[in-house]
Amino acid sequence: QNNILLLRSFMILLLSCVAIKLDLCFSSIPSSLKTLSLNGHFTFDENEFAARDYGNKYHFLPMAVLHPKSVSDIATTIQHIWQMGPSSELTIAARGHGHSINGQAQAQGGVVINMQSLHGPEMHVHMGRFPYVDVSGGELWINILHETLKYGLAPKSWTDYLHLTVGGTLSNAGISGQAFRHGPQISNVHQLEVVTGKGEIINCSEEQNADLFHSVLGGLGQFGIITRARISLEPAPKMVKWIRVLYSDFSTFTRDQEYLISAENTFDYIEGLVIRNRTGLLNNWRTSFSPQYPVQASQFTSDGKTLFCLELTKNFNPGKTNTINQEIEGLLSQLRYIPSTLFMSEVPYVEFLDRVHASELKLRSTGMWEVPHPWLNLLIPKSKIHRFAGEVFGNIATDTNSGPVLVFPVNKSKWDNRTSFVAPEEDVFYLVAFLSHAIPLSTGTDGLEHILTRNKRILDFCEAAHLGGKQYLPHYTTYKEWRAHFGPRWEVFQQRKSAYDPLAILAPGQRIFRKAI
Numbered sequence: 369q370n371n372i373l374l375l376r377s378f379m380i381l382l383l384s385c386v387a388i389k390l391d392l393c394f395s396s397i398p399s400s401l402k403t404l405s406l407n408g409h410f411t412f413d414e415n416e417f418a419a420r421d422y423g424n425k426y427h428f429l430p431m432a433v434l435h436p437k438s439v440s441d442i443a444t445t446i447q448h449i450w451q452m453g454p455s456s457e458l459t460i461a462a463r464g465h466g467h468s469i470n471g472q473a474q475a476q477g478g479v480v481i482n483m484q485s486l487h488g489p490e491m492h493v494h495m496g497r498f499p500y501v502d503v504s505g506g507e508l509w510i511n512i513l514h515e516t517l518k519y520g521l522a523p524k525s526w527t528d529y530l531h532l533t534v535g536g537t538l539s540n541a542g543i544s545g546q547a548f549r550h551g552p553q554i555s556n557v558h559q560l561e562v563v564t565g566k567g568e569i570i571n572c573s574e575e576q577n578a579d580l581f582h583s584v585l586g587g588l589g590q591f592g593i594i595t596r597a598r599i600s601l602e603p604a605p606k607m608v609k610w611i612r613v614l615y616s617d618f619s620t621f622t623r624d625q626e627y628l629i630s631a632e633n634t635f636d637y638i639e640g641l642v643i644r645n646r647t648g649l650l651n652n653w654r655t656s657f658s659p660q661y662p663v664q665a666s667q668f669t670s671d672g673k674t675l676f677c678l679e680l681t682k683n684f685n686p687g688k689t690n691t692i693n694q695e696i697e698g699l700l701s702q703l704r705y706i707p708s709t710l711f712m713s714e715v716p717y718v719e720f721l722d723r724v725h726a727s728e729l730k731l732r733s734t735g736m737w738e739v740p741h742p743w744l745n746l747l748i749p750k751s752k753i754h755r756f757a758g759e760v761f762g763n764i765a766t767d768t769n770s771g772p773v774l775v776f777p778v779n780k781s782k783w784d785n786r787t788s789f790v791a792p793e794e795d796v797f798y799l800v801a802f803l804s805h806a807i808p809l810s811t812g813t814d815g816l817e818h819i820l821t822r823n824k825r826i827l828d829f830c831e832a833a834h835l836g837g838k839q840y841l842p843h844y845t846t847y848k849e850w851r852a853h854f855g856p857r858w859e860v861f862q863q864r865k866s867a868y869d870p871l872a873i874l875a876p877g878q879r880i881f882r883k884a885i
């Protein structure tokens with residue numbers, strides 16, 4: 369009896385000691401962060417914003433959020449955690465604008481760096497033959513646009529939505545309708561300043577520390593935190609002609625897209641959309657576009673049909689309207705769209721580039737911006753796009769009412785294969801983006817479960833049919849899947865991780881590496 373009592377007391381003592389030790393260990397972390405000498409500051413409460421993203425599916429609360437005012441704040445914090453060594457579980461995630469889909473900018477129980485509070489250095493535009501702008505890694509692209517336009521300049525390659533940060537899009541690729549011509553945003557950067565997973569501040573470019581430069585571009589935040597970037601600029605047009613036409617046949621649609629991305633003097637922006645069952649589609653367009661043939665357009669019916677919309681722009685400056693109209697006519701005469709569906713509008717360059725923000729404001733006013741967004745973005749080789757479309761648009765995803773579906777080709781020659789980004793093997797590949805939103809609590813086709821199941825069916829089909837596609841903004845949960853994603857580039861990706869973030873401190877939300885403890 370006595371022995372049992374003694375053993376119980378001993379166990380209770382042991383458990384209390386472990387609990388006290390754990391408690392001390394965890395409570396000492398915030399106080400150790402508090403001792404760091406910083407220009408900015410940490411917050412330990414009310415950090416819920418850092419556990420949210422656009423996907424609205426994962427919500428991992430960090431232990432602390434760093435609001436840096438200088439690059440040295442970031443370096444000091446990373447060095448501190450690096451010096452704790454593998455015995456500490458602490459990880460660090462840079463959070464740009466938190467517009468990831470699957471918690472990629474979150475760090476459960478770790479430190480999130482609120483990159484938008486890093487304002488310095490001031491944006492600095494350099495004129496000359498090859499103009500560029502130096503910006504902070506936490507800068508929003510919309511701010512860069514406004515600043516560079518003051519000098520009559522603008523970046524060359526964009527995303528469809530500009531309220532994203534430089535560090536966030538450069539960690540992926542940054543793909544939009546200009547990518548066929550200029551490559552993605554990661555092909556339009558001259559230089560970076562990066563804080564590695566050891567807390568070193570390193571400048572890198574094609575000429576200097578080139579391996580780090582290429583690692584970080586498209587590197588999913590795994591190798592360092594981008595604190596500054598030098599972005600290539602070009603003269604900005606004042607206006608764009610914005611054109612939409614429809615096709616009922618996928619082969620004709622893609623033939624025209626492929627023709628346009630390879631033509632010499634072509635459009636400045638080329639994208640495409642799949643549209644289904646949309647009653648009065650052309651009537652909706654009329655609110656911001658004018659039909660070229662109003663009578664025929666008013667007789668066109670879209671309900672019940674699957675249509676493919678080609679979206680194009682041509683840049684111009686006032687005074688050059690005649691020339692630009694002739695060029696557009698020449699290009700359109702080569703295409704085989706449904707003639708009655710030619711719609712055009714003329715808008716300022718900024719309005720075109722910032723077009724998604726206008727929809728954001730409307731969606732926010734109805735609470736629809738904050739719903740879950742189970743997006744699926746795929747890169748499909750040109751030779752397989754018809755097989756993909758037949759099965760996916762014809763069978764698996766037969767309604768597109770839960771959000772836009774983009775389909776457009778890009779030229780791989782404009783991508784640098786030394787970066788961490790992985791693309792399909794062929795010279796031309798398509799971005800296919802299912803930009804779905806889910807209606808909360810719905811159990812129908814617009815509900816989260818239904819859309820996630822559909823996404824899985826699409827992925828399973830791609831794998832079973834050996835399409836050689838890749839996920840863009842990739843999301844995997846197992847080591848095996850990540851290995852398969854990178855394919856032969858996995859070894860290099862791993863080597864780069866051991867060189868620049870050997871303790872796997874950075875970007876844990878991507879779920880590629882786990883901090884060794």
Ligand code: FAD
Pocket residue numbers: 421422461462463464465466467468469472473474483505506526527528529532533534535536537539540541542543544588589590592593594595724841875877878
């Ligand atoms: P976050 O979500 O904050 O971060 C993304 C990842 O990058 C995380 O792993 C994070 O840790 C890491 N990271 C963030 N900042 C840094 C940094 N400074 N240094 C290192 N790592 C960092 N993408 C396209 O390519 N084309 C589009 O047209 C496009 N349109 C979009 C439209 C909308 C409405 C939305 C929500 C997204 C769109 N995206 C598009 C996807 C978008 O490019 C990515 O989700 C991007 O990562 C979001 O940027 P962010 O600043 O919000 O990054």
